[in-house]
Amino acid sequence: MKLLEERIKRDGVVKEGDILKVDSFLNHQIDPSLMEQIAEEFYRLFSGDGVTKILTIEASGIAIAIETARVFGVPMIFAKKNQTKNIAGDVYTSKVVSYTHGRTYDIILSKSFLGPEDRVLVIDDFLANGAALNGLLEIIDQAGAHLCGCGVAVEKGFQPGGDELRSRGIKLRSLAIVESMDAATGDISFRAQD
């Protein structure tokens, strides 16, 4: 998605340690107009897949996911990272080892909101090692639901998550795949996609 690549080049910041900060427009301060355009792009890519539900993980996937759900006209559900007093006891759960947060955590989703009748599009803002996405896929599996595919805004193509998911035959569409980045120069290059 050229618009997103240009925005990343303009406003993304490369930091040491393979970190790409897009916090001024994607996941701390968020541009709602960009979210809408991203959602419409996901609709173009997955509208033929019979999606009944959008699934994401808190927190930075939520903005993209709710916009995508609005465009599709289906509910959005998000996996929670911490148990609250309000979570029903009956939940699907899986473990995520997070690169971003430098820790392992459990994610949970109430069983009421996902089942075998569902056809799920997984949405997230970032894909690096694929830990979060794989945690969500495990939940879809536990629910007996059908995975339509995964839509990601930004994939770090030099980390294994994306290629690993694609190698399993999963329909993964990343709107921008960062092929390389340089913290010293600030340069960011993208993988060419059809």
Place this chain on the structure above:
Amino acid sequence: MKLLEERIKRDGVVKEGDILKVDSFLNHQIDPSLMEQIAEEFYRLFSGDGVTKILTIEASGIAIAIETARVFGVPMIFAKKNQTKNIAGDVYTSKVVSYTHGRTYDIILSKSFLGPEDRVLVIDDFLANGAALNGLLEIIDQAGAHLCGCGVAVEKGFQPGGDELRSRGIKLRSLAIVESMDAATGDISFRAQD
């Protein structure tokens, strides 16, 4: 907002301990169409206030906040509960004692995204004791920004948060104020509003 009150009566579940579960449509599974209607209601209530930014807190405020930001045509920013590797060191921070989570936590917002030129509408899904909202107001204060007001989807009117904020002259608009609820019967009654 009659539509929201009716949805709460239809799909809300009252639990022991003054807990109102709206997780099937508001904050775990989310109805994007309802989010859009809530956002449009907030626009009607605050469109004259010169809002330049929507501020919320992760995670369940995000869906309403991004929709509201989209309708207003302004950026949305959300305070984060846990420090990640990606947060800039230069942050506003305040403490929140959460009823929902049964714990105290710090919230942070990058200083890059809020300053004295901003006119802020604070948005959240729920208001009980007001801990989260007050944490956000403290951040606005640190930033020297102007508080236009607070928009909340559901206020528990029998808890002190809402009345305390209103008593300080803050423009608080809660789309549904629950006046009483009964876990045994499931009855929910709302405060009449103009």
